[in-house]
Amino acid sequence: MIEEGVYARAYARALFGSAVQRGELDGVTQDVLALEKQWQGSPELRRFCQSHLPGSPLSHARNVDQIWGVTFTLSVKFLLRMLAQWDHLRLIPLITQHFQAFVDHAQGCSNVHAYFACAPQQDEIDQVRRLVSDAYGPTMKLTVQVDPTLIAGVRIFINDKRVDASLAGRITRMRYGLSKPMHLEEAAS
Amino acid sequence: MNIQLKPDEISALLRRQMQMSDRPVDIAEFGTVLSVGDGIARVDGLTKVMYNELVETEDGVAGLALNLEEDSVGIAILDDVTRIREGDQFRRTGRVVSVPVGPALAGRVVDALGRPLDGKGPVLSDDWMPVEGFAPSIIERMNVCEPLQTGILAIDALTPIGRGQRELIIGDRKTGKTTLAIDSILNQADTGVHCFYVAIGQKLSTVAALHMLLTERGAMAYTTIVLANAAEPAPLQYLAPYTGCAMAEYWRDRGGHSLVIYDDLTKHAQAYRQMSLLLRRPPGREAFPGDIFYLHSRLLERAAKMSAEKGGGSLTALPIVETQANDISAYIPTNVISITDGQIFLEAGLFHEGQRPAINPGVSVSRVGGDAQVKAMKQTAGPLRVLLAQFRELEAFMRFSSDLDANTLDQLAVGRSLMHVLRQLPNKPVAVHKQVAVLFAGTQKAFVKVPEHNLSEAMRALYDAIDNRESGQAYAARFAAKPAMDDELKGLLSTLIEESVKPYRKG
Numbered sequence: 229m230i231e232e233g234v235y236a237r238a239y240a241r242a243l244f245g246s247a248v249q250r251g252e253l254d255g256v257t258q259d260v261l262a263l264e265k266q267w268q269g270s271p272e273l274r275r276f277c278q279s280h281l282p283g284s285p286l287s288h289a290r291n292v293d294q295i296w297g298v299t300f301t302l303s304v305k306f307l308l309r310m311l312a313q314w315d316h317l318r319l320i321p322l323i324t325q326h327f328q329a330f331v332d333h334a335q336g337c338s339n340v341h342a343y344f345a346c347a348p349q350q351d352e353i354d355q356v357r358r359l360v361s362d363a364y365g366p367t368m369k370l371t372v373q374v375d376p377t378l379i380a381g382v383r384i385f386i387n388d389k390r391v392d393a394s395l396a397g398r399i400t401r402m403r404y405g406l407s408k409p410m411h412l413e414e415a416a417s
Numbered sequence: 418m419n420i421q422l423k424p425d426e427i428s429a430l431l432r433r434q435m436q437m438s439d440r441p442v443d444i445a446e447f448g449t450v451l452s453v454g455d456g457i458a459r460v461d462g463l464t465k466v467m468y469n470e471l472v473e474t475e476d477g478v479a480g481l482a483l484n485l486e487e488d489s490v491g492i493a494i495l496d497d498v499t500r501i502r503e504g505d506q507f508r509r510t511g512r513v514v515s516v517p518v519g520p521a522l523a524g525r526v527v528d529a530l531g532r533p534l535d536g537k538g539p540v541l542s543d544d545w546m547p548v549e550g551f552a553p554s555i556i557e558r559m560n561v562c563e564p565l566q567t568g569i570l571a572i573d574a575l576t577p578i579g580r581g582q583r584e585l586i587i588g589d590r591k592t593g594k595t596t597l598a599i600d601s602i603l604n605q606a607d608t609g610v611h612c613f614y615v616a617i618g619q620k621l622s623t624v625a626a627l628h629m630l631l632t633e634r635g636a637m638a639y640t641t642i643v644l645a646n647a648a649e650p651a652p653l654q655y656l657a658p659y660t661g662c663a664m665a666e667y668w669r670d671r672g673g674h675s676l677v678i679y680d681d682l683t684k685h686a687q688a689y690r691q692m693s694l695l696l697r698r699p700p701g702r703e704a705f706p707g708d709i710f711y712l713h714s715r716l717l718e719r720a721a722k723m724s725a726e727k728g729g730g731s732l733t734a735l736p737i738v739e740t741q742a743n744d745i746s747a748y749i750p751t752n753v754i755s756i757t758d759g760q761i762f763l764e765a766g767l768f769h770e771g772q773r774p775a776i777n778p779g780v781s782v783s784r785v786g787g788d789a790q791v792k793a794m795k796q797t798a799g800p801l802r803v804l805l806a807q808f809r810e811l812e813a814f815m816r817f818s819s820d821l822d823a824n825t826l827d828q829l830a831v832g833r834s835l836m837h838v839l840r841q842l843p844n845k846p847v848a849v850h851k852q853v854a855v856l857f858a859g860t861q862k863a864f865v866k867v868p869e870h871n872l873s874e875a876m877r878a879l880y881d882a883i884d885n886r887e888s889g890q891a892y893a894a895r896f897a898a899k900p901a902m903d904d905e906l907k908g909l910l911s912t913l914i915e916e917s918v919k920p921y922r923k924g
Contacts, residue, residue, distance in 0.1 A: 231451055234451055241487065388462035389445070390508070393443075400475050405435065406431070406435065
């Protein structure tokens with residue numbers, strides 16, 4: 229079983245470390261964003277990266293040079309060659325995602341995902357922004373989505389913290405609480 | 418359990434339970450499952466999770482955070498792994514794995530997390546203890562000084578076990594290791610020793626049979642079975658001995674006495690090896706991880722005899738290790754031998770010769786139990802080891818020579834009768850005063866002239882005499898008052914032996 233998430237995170241960490249060490253974090257960040265854009269915009273590129281490449285690992289690296297040429301910084305170019313050699317080009321979207329998370333973390337920027345049960349009003353979004361800002365600082369990337377399975381309320385993910393104020397969450401907690409063994413003898417006494 | 422509950426009580430109970438779990442806002446640290454397989458989940462997030470912390474999903478699937486890596490957390494799943502999918506979320510609980518402890522566990526069969534398996538309802542205990550505890554320090558301990566009678570003559574005489582000792586039971590498969598352990602439990606009736614039998618990777622049918630035996634003999638009243646059977650996930654098999662130890666520690670720390678049997682640590686090591694390999698920890702010798710020694714040393718170091726200031730309680734551990742072809746120099750056996758205070762080696766050859774329990778007196782030792790031995794037993798069993806050693810030597814020599822002098826033949830006869838005396842039926846523990854009597858008879862050559870086919874009968878006659886005859890009861894009373902082998906006790910015993918064994922002698 230290939231643990232793609234684990235590999236992607238390791239690649240992203242290596243890329244981030246290399247970028248910081250070489251003092252080209254801004255350039256690499258821009259390259260990663262461009263790479264992500266290319267991935268989303270080009271079905272051919274996606275097909276190429278997701279297919280198993282024929283030939284030797286060295287020829288894979290050469291293919292990468294031909295496709296991306298000199299467009300990218302050295303750190304990104306080296307990463308792409310490595311991905312090609314190990315047949316891991318399909319991990320690009322995961323790597324860019326993790327890389328962004330590392331950059332955000334380094335810049336003290338919180339990743340905030342707010343899920344509302346129904347389309348939120350602007351003041352509700354502002355309230356979420358204010359709450360997160362008070363607890364984690366003003367820099368944040370906030371995404372808002374609607375998830376009707378929450379029934380009512382809101383569920384907010386801030387980095388690796390989850391604030392669940394939804395009705396669905398409340399019901400789940402109650403269900404879990406009720407399924408725990410009850411001390412019948414205590415009750416009887 | 419017969420509980421009368423009224424409807425309003427049930428509704429009050431439900432309301433209370435709901436109030437406890439009803440929080441309008443729940444704040445949790447979480448991690449997302451990146452991959453799951455073979456009982457191990459890799460999780461992204463949980464950046465502040467502690468080593469050995471319990472984590473759980475919303476559905477209540479529990480896991481143990483074992484590998485804290487730079488990019489992910491390796492979690493050993495303690496429940497049904499098929500309930501976890503990629504993308505599920507584990508949340509921190511902020512606590513390490515704890516299990517219920519205390520009197521409520523007596524007579525129960527529980528799993529490695531202390532959850533009941535016997536259909537007798539929840540374990541009603543207010544006391545919980547973490548499964549991973551610290552071993553008592555030197556200051557908190559004292560020398561092993563009280564005997565733990567196993568009721569097995571060969572053990573109590575040759576490799577005595579004291580309360581707080583760690584004595585390894587080692588041998589090939591089907592040599593009677595578990596029987597020895599179970600006999601030790603059976604013999605703890607009315608001694609105040611709380612027993613814990615930890616079954617690791619055992620067949621359910623085997624454990625069911627043991628449970629039935631212990632129930633029939635009334636031993637479940639003071640026994641708890643911690644079961645992580647062969648079908649359980651490896652993390653539960655890994656946890657089970659620590660769970661049993663935590664339950665036994667409860668009594669040790671309160672001045673009580675407990676006996677815990679780990680059956681067996683070979684399978685425990687294999688479960689840990691499986692987990693470690695799946696967690697991608699570097700393999701070492703026989704693919705076991707580097708901390709395999711620590712796995713067992715930290716478990717067995719928790720066995721101790723506590724000082725008087727600490728209540729004088731004790732935790733005696735009888736770990737079991739299975740060998741392959743009598744090889745005690747394999748990795749896990751040598752590790753556990755070096756940790757424990759002695760070992761009882763069961764030999765397949767002796768077992769097949771009919772010498773049961775098949776204890777090899779040459780290789781079996783007890784490093785600290787001698788100090789805890791009953792004085793009369795110590796005095797009687799003193800020459801036994803030498804006599805048996807001489808017998809083994811002569812027996813080997815006898816194979817090459819047919820002409821033996823009278824003295825040698827006499828020594829051989831004594832050796833044979835002693836070996837027979839050490840034989841014992843399974844699940845029939847013998848009280849210490851009877852053990853001393855039969856051993857005294859053996860070392861005084863009382864059985865030498867008894868034909869071999871009558872030896873068992875003669876021994877039984879001696880036991881019956883102790884129970885039923887006036888002289889036997891006088892001996893028992895004298896032994897209870899002062900268990901030391903003085904002239905008076907020797908005189909009483911000699912009379913008793915003469916009366917009961919004489920009819921079985923030939924000529």
